[in-house]
Each structure stands twice: as C-alpha cells, then as structure tokens.
Amino acid sequence: xxxxxxxxxxxxxxxxxxxxxxxxxxxxxxxxxxxxxxxxxxxxxxxxxxxxxxxxxxxxxxxxxxxxx
Numbered sequence: 001x002x003x004x005x006x007x008x009x010x011x012x013x014x015x016x017x018x019x020x021x022x023x024x025x026x027x028x029x030x031x032x033x034x035x036x037x038x039x040x041x042x043x044x045x046x047x048x049x050x051x052x053x054x055x056x057x058x059x060x061x062x063x064x065x066x067x068x069x
Contacts, residue, residue, distance in 0.1 A: 001052060006058050010040045 021036070 001049065002040065002048055007040060010038070014038050 017036070
C-alpha cells in the first residue's frame with residue numbers, strides 16, 4: 001500500500017507527461033505512438049491489503065481510548 005497523496009502526485013505527473021508526449025507527437029508526421037504504462041508501488045512491502053483489512057477489523061473490537069470524533 002502507498003499513501004493516497006503519493007498516488008495523487010503520481011497522477012498529476014502522469015497527466016503532465018501525457019500532455020507533453022501528445023504535444024510532441026502532434027508535431028511529428030508519424031501517427032504511431034507508444035502507449036505509456038505507469039505503475040506506482042512501494043519499494044518495500046510493509047503491509048498487504050489483506051493484512052490492512054485484518055487489522056482494521058480488530059480496530060472495531062478494540063477502539064482507541066482517546067479518539068476524538
């Protein structure tokens with residue numbers, strides 16, 4: 001899992017890169033352009049989605065003592 005703000009930053013950078021590539025390819029006569037594939041993952045596998053879900057379920061049974069809602 002990766003933090004949501006990292007993913008949003010990657011999406012913004014991806015949009016910029018696609019716009020830049022489109023601008024460059026629009027000036028070229030060759031209409032064949034490769035479709036880029038982006039993959040954003042953590043380099044360290046600290047926690048899996050299944051582990052996150054398991055820990056979340058435990059949180060319902062053991063809530064924080066000083067949670068502010």
